[in-house]
Amino acid sequence: MNKLRSINKYLYKYRFRLAIGIFFIALSNGFGVLSPQVVRHAVDMITTEISYNQYFVDTGLETDFIRHFGKTILLFGLIVVVLAIFRGLFLFFMRQTIIVMSRLIEYDQKNEIYNHYQKLDLDFYKRNTTGDLMSRITEDVSRVRMYSGPAIMYTINLLVLFMLVIFTMVRVNAELTLYTILPLPVLGLSIFFVNGIIERKSEAIQRQLSFLTTISQESFSGIRVIKSYVQERFMNAYFSGECEKYKMKTLDLARVEAVYFPIIFLLVGLSTVLTIFIGGLQVIEGKITPGNIAEFVIYINMLTWPIASVGWVMALVQRAVASQKRIDEFLNIQPSIAFIHMPSSEIRGSVEFQNVSFTYPNTGIQALKNISFRVSPGQRVAVIGRTGSGKSSLGQLLVRMYDPEVGSVLIDGKDVRAINLFALRRQIGYVSQDVFLFSDSVFNNIAFGLETEDVDSNNIKEAATYASVDRDILDLPEKYETMVGERGVTLSGGQKQRISIARALVKDPKIVVFDDCLSAVDAQTEINILGNLNEFLKGRTTIIITHRIFSLFNFDTIIVLDDGEIIEQGTHESLMKGQGAYYELYEKQQITEKAVAG
Ligand SMILES: Nc1ncnc2c1ncn2[C@@H]1O[C@H](COP(=O)(O)OP(=O)(O)O)[C@@H](O)[C@H]1O
Ligand SMILES: [Mg+2]
Incomplete structure (x- = not known):
């Protein structure tokens, strides 16, 4: 009892x-x-x-x-x-x-649990099955x-x-x-x-x-x-x-x-x-x-x-x-990503990793080892590496899906743990590697995350254009009102990725993090998308995570990860000159691209 x-x-x-x-x-x-x-x-x-x-x-x-x-x-x-x-x-x-009282209690209790679920972090969701939840x-x-x-x-x-x-x-x-x-x-x-x-x-x-x-x-x-x-x-x-x-x-x-x-x-x-x-x-x-x-x-x-x-x-x-x-x-499970009730402040956009190491708590896999780098506001950075090298983990630490075990992630020189969590996430346009669309209209999927009063169809359309998905959407049976997700039309992987890019752009973020979100588009579309994005990304700190080299894009810094460590860092030119891992990757990519084109 x-x-x-x-x-x-x-x-x-x-x-x-x-x-x-x-x-x-x-x-x-x-x-x-x-x-x-x-x-x-x-x-x-x-x-x-x-x-x-x-x-x-x-x-x-x-x-x-x-x-x-x-x-x-x-x-x-x-x-x-x-x-x-x-x-x-x-x-x-x-x-x-x-009996009515018990129904009211049931209602309250469901809300209590649901609200609590929303607060819990990714680690919790990795440990428990959806069925259990x-x-x-x-x-x-x-x-x-x-x-x-x-x-x-x-x-x-x-x-x-x-x-x-x-x-x-x-x-x-x-x-x-x-x-x-x-x-x-x-x-x-x-x-x-x-x-x-x-x-x-x-x-x-x-x-x-x-x-x-x-x-x-x-x-x-x-x-x-x-x-x-x-x-x-x-x-x-x-x-x-x-x-x-x-x-x-x-x-x-x-x-x-x-x-x-x-x-x-x-x-x-x-x-x-x-x-x-x-x-x-x-x-x-x-x-x-x-x-x-x-x-x-x-x-x-x-x-x-x-x-x-x-x-x-x-x-x-x-x-x-x-x-x-x-x-x-x-x-009784408390979110390990602590909610600190700080006043929300504007982010200017500098990002710094200071000796960050990170191990996944549920599996004990060390994904990042002593990572340090700096990005000034408005700069563009590429993070390149093979599958499993820790790229996504780096992106997730930036939006505080997890906290680093050692070291710290700083934004505007401030530890992310000391920044209002919601304000932080709201000002970072993060596109995760596994795209997810809700069973809702394309419009609502892009507008997801905006305050209701901020939803403006012009902005949605603009974001879709920057993400090079506007034309695809206009080809859909009901255009922006087409239902997608589990019960809607079947979109290609590339279309889903670009819709989720539009969802990140419409927030007008100071920092943009794209996690391998152009993997499902062909080379030509990729060139188009990057061309369109160029304009949007001006003045915004951009971190593009990829396993492929975008040579057309002018990155201020390119970070090459391998097995959780930074093995090379520099501009395209300097890395090419160095003839290291980046150079090899570039050469290999050139060969396969020629083979595909030829
Ligand atoms: N949610 C997770 N739980 C446990 N281990 C993970 C999780 N996500 C990734 N890993 C492990 O961390 C390492 C780095 O993965 P990840 O950052 O996804 O690499 P990448 O994005 O470069 O492919 C891999 O060994 C992977 O198996
Ligand atoms: Mg990844």
């Missing part, structure tokens, strides 16, 4: 709603225990009045007597109906307050809701009902009360036991079901591979095999459930038999009236379901505890 402490703040937030809910529970049960008492009066009246009937036989008053008798019974019936209506009405209000915000939250709604409601309901019923029963006859409620704990325990079995079997079913979901998801997204390797039949067999397992598990559960209800009814029946037997003896002794027996039978039945649900409620609480534990695990 301690684990559910995190929910208390929400219960406190909705304390008035909860209090009103408890009030309705009390009212509803109050009306509930009244009706058996009406039944008692009715039964007692019938037994006594029936015996008076003999006096009216052959007096001519018999019909009057019977009519009067019928009317009284009708009246009792009406009272019972009215009481039931009130009980139902307050039951409705009870659900309306408490999703299930905590969906399944786990709804399990916790079963605690804050139904579990709390049924528990309070049981307590209130139990007190009221036992109180009224004891007032009638303590001995009979004791005998009749004797089988109830047995009922509660056995249901709890059976529930445990059901619970375990349901878990197994759930696991199998999610496995089935994974299989089908993978086979839909990998359908091309399946078809080209002619594995349809194999996949079918595999899938139906797993379905078979799922079926067996569900049938197994159905068998357990089949004995569940008979047990409940048997035990309830036992209580009723006991009530009538012992009650009957006491009627004979004159201790109670036949009406009391009728009343008790109804009480027993009123207690049955709440007691039967104790096991269920306990299972709900157990599940909620486990789920809340999983949720808290994530909520």
